[in-house]
Amino acid sequence: MSTPDGSGHFGPYGGRFVPEALMAALDQLTAAFEKARTDEAFQAELAGLLSSYTGRPSPLTEARRFAEHAGGVRVLLKREDLNHTGSHKINNVLGQALLTREMGKTRVIAETGAGQHGVATATACALLGLECVVYMGEHDTKRQALNVARMKLLGAEVVPVTAGSRTLKDAINEAMRDWVTNVDTTHYLLGTVAGPHPFPVMVRDFHRVIGDEARAQVLDLTGRLPDAVTACVGGGSNAIGIFTAFLGDEGVRLYGFEAGGDGVETGRHAATITGGSPGVLHGARSYLLQDEMGQTIESHSISAGLDYPGVGPEHAHLHDTGRATYLPVTDAEAMDAFALLCRTEGIIPAIESAHALAGTLTVGRELARQRPDAIVLVNLSGRGDKDVDTAAKWFEVVTDEELVQSATAVVDDAPQQASGEGW
Amino acid sequence: MTRLDDVLAATRAEGRAALVGYLPAGFPTVDGAVEAMTAMVRGGVAVVEVGLPYSDPLMDGPTIQQAVEVALVNKTSIGDVVTTVREVAATGAPTLLMTYWNPIERHGPRRLADELAAAGCAAVITPDLTPDEAGTEPSDWLGITDATGLGRIFLVAPSSTDERLRMTAAHCRGFVYAASTMGVTGTRGEVGDTAEALVKRVRAVTDIPVCVGLGVSNGSQAAQVASFADGVIVGSAFVRALLDASTPKDGCRAVESLAAELAEGVRVGRR
Numbered sequence: 001m002s003t004p005d006g007s008g009h010f011g012p013y014g015g016r017f018v019p020e021a022l023m024a025a026l027d028q029l030t031a032a033f034e035k036a037r038t039d040e041a042f043q044a045e046l047a048g049l050l051s052s053y054t055g056r057p058s059p060l061t062e063a064r065r066f067a068e069h070a071g072g073v074r075v076l077l078k079r080e081d082l083n084h085t086g087s088h089k090i091n092n093v094l095g096q097a098l099l100t101r102e103m104g105k106t107r108v109i110a111e112t113g114a115g116q117h118g119v120a121t122a123t124a125c126a127l128l129g130l131e132c133v134v135y136m137g138e139h140d141t142k143r144q145a146l147n148v149a150r151m152k153l154l155g156a157e158v159v160p161v162t163a164g165s166r167t168l169k170d171a172i173n174e175a176m177r178d179w180v181t182n183v184d185t186t187h188y189l190l191g192t193v194a195g196p197h198p199f200p201v202m203v204r205d206f207h208r209v210i211g212d213e214a215r216a217q218v219l220d221l222t223g224r225l226p227d228a229v230t231a232c233v234g235g236g237s238n239a240i241g242i243f244t245a246f247l248g249d250e251g252v253r254l255y256g257f258e259a260g261g262d263g264v265e266t267g268r269h270a271a272t273i274t275g276g277s278p279g280v281l282h283g284a285r286s287y288l289l290q291d292e293m294g295q296t297i298e299s300h301s302i303s304a305g306l307d308y309p310g311v312g313p314e315h316a317h318l319h320d321t322g323r324a325t326y327l328p329v330t331d332a333e334a335m336d337a338f339a340l341l342c343r344t345e346g347i348i349p350a351i352e353s354a355h356a357l358a359g360t361l362t363v364g365r366e367l368a369r370q371r372p373d374a375i376v377l378v379n380l381s382g383r384g385d386k387d388v389d390t391a392a393k394w395f396e397v398v399t400d401e402e403l404v405q406s407a408t409a410v411v412d413d414a415p416q417q418a419s420g421e422g423w
Numbered sequence: 424m425t426r427l428d429d430v431l432a433a434t435r436a437e438g439r440a441a442l443v444g445y446l447p448a449g450f451p452t453v454d455g456a457v458e459a460m461t462a463m464v465r466g467g468v469a470v471v472e473v474g475l476p477y478s479d480p481l482m483d484g485p486t487i488q489q490a491v492e493v494a495l496v497n498k499t500s501i502g503d504v505v506t507t508v509r510e511v512a513a514t515g516a517p518t519l520l521m522t523y524w525n526p527i528e529r530h531g532p533r534r535l536a537d538e539l540a541a542a543g544c545a546a547v548i549t550p551d552l553t554p555d556e557a558g559t560e561p562s563d564w565l566g567i568t569d570a571t572g573l574g575r576i577f578l579v580a581p582s583s584t585d586e587r588l589r590m591t592a593a594h595c596r597g598f599v600y601a602a603s604t605m606g607v608t609g610t611r612g613e614v615g616d617t618a619e620a621l622v623k624r625v626r627a628v629t630d631i632p633v634c635v636g637l638g639v640s641n642g643s644q645a646a647q648v649a650s651f652a653d654g655v656i657v658g659s660a661f662v663r664a665l666l667d668a669s670t671p672k673d674g675c676r677a678v679e680s681l682a683a684e685l686a687e688g689v690r691v692g693r694r
Contacts, residue, residue, distance in 0.1 A: 007555065009559075012560065012561055015555075015556050015559070016553070016555065016556060017524055017551050017552060017556055018551055018553075019481075019482050019550055019551055019578060019580070019602075020553055020577065020578045020579055020580045020582075020583055020587070020591065020602070021578075021580035021581075021582055021583075021602060021605055021606075022582075023553065023580075023582070023583065023587060024580075024582040024583065024584060024587075025582070163485075163488060164478065164479070164492075169479065170479075173479050173480075173481045176481040177481060177482075177484070177606075177607045180481075180482070180605060180606060180607060181605055181606040181607065182605075183582065183605060184605075279525050279528055279529055280524050280525040280528055280551075281479065281525065282479070282481075283551075285528075290525070290529060292529070293500060293501055293526055293529060293530070294477075294525040294526035294527075294528065294529030294530065295477065295478040295495065295526070296478040296479050
């Protein structure tokens with residue numbers, strides 16, 4: 001039901017709404033991807049990297065103490081947070097970085113919101129010796145300063161984008177402008193299941209390892225399939241990654257949790273499917289946040305990685321067909337779940353993933369009424385190290401003043417080489 | 424034959440190129456944009472492209488982005504854009520709309536096509552809609568423009584394959600928009616060889632006029648492009664003239680004199 005047509009349409013969604021100048025590059029990428037799909041050497045190299053470099057398969061962890069708050073159902077965490085670079089993003093970038101090399105290109109550009117995709121891209125480029133430029137909204141460079149430093153350490157150039165809302169959507173615009181100008185030498189390593197064909201299909205395929213592994217792990221552990229699979233949805237790559245293996249399993253409910261920000265009713269949110277409407281953004285038709293004139297509306301979320309006014313076209317299709325259910329989770333609900341996982345399981349999740357955890361608490365309580373031994377599989381897509389500042393402020397573990405003092409101390413203590421070129 | 428066809432046929436018959444000038448609606452204000460576009464026509468622009476301000480203009484460089492952000496802050500509406508088209512078309516110059524696809528889809532392609540046709544719009548240029556998507560539901564832009572008689576102009580690029588050039592040209596009504604270089608809008612020091620090679624390749628597959636855009640900012644560049652193209656499209660340079668002016672009135676004067684310089688260029692250039 002979710003296989004797109006030859007030009008990348010999932011029902012009315014997807015396709016290619018891009019300048020003609022990019023068509024040849026998209027065709028080249030499609031051809032390289034189709035070839036790689038069945039190329040044994042390519043697949044063997046990717047599989048080798050996923051195991052020896054990323055650390056796959058990622059484990060499945062049963063969250064017993066957390067589950068007590070989810071109506072007592074069994075909660076199983078797919079630990080993408082334990083991957084190298086700290087999130088699921090590495091699965092896709094390794095695949096695309098290998099394709100970049102196959103296409104004979106030497107330069108990679110990427111967009112990033114939370115910085116996870118930027119860090120993963122910078123990592124893969126360092127590994128394969130590719131030049132790397134990451135576009136990041138200026139606003140995001142400030143709230144994710146640690147990831148900016150990581151990318152620079154890995155040898156990437158980070159370009160703060162000052163246009164528009166200075167967040168992920170503007171970083172994508174700028175990356176597209178770079179791509180159309182430098183397409184001969186450059187691959188645009190898009191970080192989610194959005195954008196023009198073949199990105200939604202290709203990124204899905206590089207991430208489907210999450211669900212393929214998890215499905216086997218759940219069967220192995222419990223002897224049956226889960227009753228529900230949950231994931232957070234910004235652009236939607238980790239959700240598609242875990243959903244894909246279960247699409248044909250009719251009894252498995254699929255839930256995508258969108259960033260509800262201050263609450264969908266306030267207008268300050270990033271819940272694209274819940275609070276948006278169909279349209280075209282960043283090269284594909286899908287749901288997006290837009291006004292009556294078709295102008296993109298700025299999204300809001302405590303989570304930089306979900307703070308995006310669009311969503312992948314396959315999610316739009318899964319929503320319209322009813323195969324998956326998309327629900328909003330507010331900042332406050334996500335942060336409560338964040339704290340709960342920290343305290344009950346000793347795992348600090350990414351704030352993005354905390355949205356999936358919050359949704360899991362609700363889904364678990366509902367399922368428990370029908371089936372007390374229900375199983376919920378959660379994609380724990382990333383770890384929360386990068387979010388410690390945000391969380392510490394949210395829970396008032398530290399004050400703004402203390403954070404400033406701490407940052408000042410770091411700057412005062414910095415060695416000479418910590419500033420200027422090379423950092 | 425539409426008014427646009429007539430103008431391009433006439434300039435072709437005279438052995439020269441037509442000057443096509445772009446400015447976004449709503450910048451610096453809705454009325455100010457109409458005045459600036461009218462000044463362009465007075466200066467010698469033969470065809471006007473009215474830009475529809477859009478929040479995510481991924482084909483545009485910083486100059487046009489800056490102007491469009493002003494138009495968006497001013498809350499320029501689709502109604503304002505249609506009014507702008509109507510008032511500029513009243514000057515007698517064929518008037519086109521240049522817009523990214525989403526505002527069309529949101530407004531309703533059929534509804535917008537009807538409103539534009541009624542306003543005297545000659546054709547619509549869609550930088551992020553290719554014939555591939557234009558022919559499929561729910562866009563159906565090909566069917567709608569055929570039904571309303573509105574022209575439709577798609578872009579070709581140096582990277583386009585011959586097969587795509589043929590396919591794209593076959594779907595254009597009015598002219599083919601050839602992007603001179605790989606990149607976004609903005610002025611450039613050079614706009615030469617790539618554009619000429621592309622125009623030659625387009626001419627090999629179609630008889631309809633080929634206009635060249637991206638990068639032209641002065642009379643000598645206009646003359647150079649006019650030596651091989653049916654039309655020379657100038658955008659960012661006009662926007663720059665408005666941005667740099669200290670008053671709207673000065674802006675219109677600057678736009679008019681730039682138009683005159685470019686119009687002189689397209690007359691000396693041809694064959």
